[in-house]
Amino acid sequence: MKQDIFQAIADPTRRAILTLLTIQALTPNVMAEKFDMSRQAVSKHIKVLHECELIRPEQSGREIYYHFNAKKMQEFDHWLAQFRQNWKTQFNQLDEVLSTIKEQKK
Amino acid sequence: MKQDIFQAIADPTRRAILTLLTIQALTPNVMAEKFDMSRQAVSKHIKVLHECELIRPEQSGREIYYHFNAKKMQEFDHWLAQFRQNWKTQFNQLDEVLSTIKEQKK
DNA sequence: GTAACTTGCAACCTTAAAGTTGCACAATTA
């Protein structure tokens, strides 16, 4: 089943894996040592991340090194763009400023 | 239960709600009309978004207008920052360039 | 060839999320 990139990063373990792979490429076995769960559990997370192309496998003998695919992370950046405009401008709008002040008085 | 902002964004309906609220503040009833589901289902999504402060309620008589809280989306942006550095620099690193070329040849 | 190692797939269990229906409560309107 094709995985949704937003659902892929919803899981804290998968976010931790992505951060690990930012430092260096790792094999499933090595990753599993970092977490308090079975190797197979980590392997399922890897499968999810691989299906939405957030990571990329590199076979080396009987070991598989997974690399972080930074390019794919830009999809989040593009999605955020629609909101970025909003959080930059909303504090220049009078009604928003007023409602913010009203909130703080409570 | 305290909600995780990443899990809140994982659901496509909730992302659609956020986009709607970017345009203008809406009441739960009006939101429900936009989607093919019951009002209570939408109300549960609103509850999730409210718990992690992605939206903010404004009572007006017996109606409640929910506003988009752009500020909270910056948390997501900050999390992305650790990867942004990566996707800007990785193509300047020789080993990455080489492995990319090797990938394309397959 | 045989044994050890690395990984992926399938079956299963448990828990939580997403949806539904029904009801209760506050605010408006007649």
Add this chain to the structure above:
DNA sequence: TAATTGTGCAACTTTAAGGTTGCAAGTTAC
């Protein structure tokens, strides 16, 4: 006061996610 409207809460069902164990396939080392 009584009826209507807008909203939230609770109970229930269904489905999927995250975890476990067991097994099979490919690779390396003896």
